[in-house]
Amino acid sequence: xxxxxxxxxxxxxxxxxxxxxxxxxxxxxxxxxxxxxxxxxxxxxxxxxxxxxxxxxxxxxxxxxxxxxxxxxxxxxxxxxxxxxxxxxxxxxxxxxxxxxxxxxxxxxxxxxxxxxxxxxxxxxxxxxxxxxxxxxxxxxxxxxxxxxxxxxxxxxxxxxxxxxxxxxxxxxxxxxxxxxxxxxxxxxxxxxxxxxxxxxxxxx
Numbered sequence: 063x064x065x066x067x068x069x070x071x072x073x074x075x076x077x078x079x080x081x082x083x084x085x086x087x088x089x090x091x092x093x094x095x096x097x098x099x100x101x102x103x104x105x106x107x108x109x110x111x112x113x114x115x116x117x118x119x120x121x122x123x124x125x126x127x128x129x130x131x132x133x134x135x136x137x138x139x140x141x142x143x144x145x146x147x148x149x150x151x152x153x154x155x156x157x158x159x160x161x162x163x164x165x166x167x168x169x170x171x172x173x174x175x176x177x178x179x180x181x182x183x184x185x186x187x188x189x190x191x192x193x194x195x196x197x198x199x200x201x202x203x204x205x206x207x208x209x210x211x212x213x214x215x216x217x218x219x220x221x222x223x224x225x226x227x228x229x230x231x232x233x234x235x236x237x238x239x240x241x242x243x244x245x246x247x248x249x250x251x252x253x254x255x256x257x258x259x260x261x262x263x264x265x266x267x
Contacts, residue, residue: 074104077247078145078155078184079132080177083112084196086159087120089221092240093158094131100249106145106152107132108177112161138175145180153247154190155180159221162197162204168216169207181216191216192246194239219243227255 077097081090090113097103109117109128117123129135136143144150157164157177164177168191173179184191193211195218197204208218221239229235241254 074102076104076106076150076152078106078108078152078180080108080110080155080157080160080164080180081113081117081128082110082157082159082161082164082177083116084159084161085116085120086194086196086221087113087117087123088236089194089240089243090156090158091117091121091123091128091131092236093156093243094128096240096244096251096253097249098131100251103249104134105132106134106136108136108138108145108180110138110161110164110175110177116159136176138177140176141173141179143176143180146176146183148183148187152184152189154192155184156192156194156243156247157181158192158194158243159196160193162195162207165193165195165204165207165211168193169210169214185214185216188215190247192219192243193217194219194221194243196221217246219246224257226257 079090079093081087094105097105114125117128136145167178168181171182173182181191193216212218223235224238227238229238238254241251244251
């Protein structure tokens with residue numbers, strides 16, 4: 063009897079990355095760059111129309127420029143895409159940045175496009191969903207929507223700077239947030255200054 067051989071090819075982990083219409087497109091772009099550099103990850107990208115406007119306004123990037131950073135690119139209107147089904151296995155999804163409109167859609171299960179549908183799938187399959195929400199100050203609707211997503215198992219992750227990292231540039235601040243988000247998906251990296259306690263910090267000085 064022949065023994066079946068195990069395939070030597072290891073399937074890459076998949077992560078869905080969405081960019082929506084809030085300022086801070088750099089977060090989604092930097093996540094895509096980090097995962098491509100890391101290897102072993104297959105990124106599935108969705109960019110809303112407003113997300114494209116922001117990427118152009120902030121960095122003069124066209125759709126084709128962003129698409130180069132991802133392994134698979136999905137049309138935001140293609141609700142029949144692979145990532146719209148729970149049978150398509152992923153490690154989860156990060157919406158970076160996440161507009162208040164998208165937050166509301168996720169909070170209320172309003173799957174009117176592929177971004178909110180994919181997020182709905184990630185939640186129902188009990189996978190990791192991280193929303194890098196960009197808005198300030200917050201009104202009560204924003205806060206209640208954040209609470210609803212949190213109660214469903216999602217992670218609300220405003221890009222709050224960590225000053226203990228002693229960042230010197232905006233890039234340093236962005237990279238620290240991106241590194242902490244990658245931590246949530248178990249991506250091993252050494253791209254951030256980690257806290258080791260006050261005593262360690264004093265000795266270092």
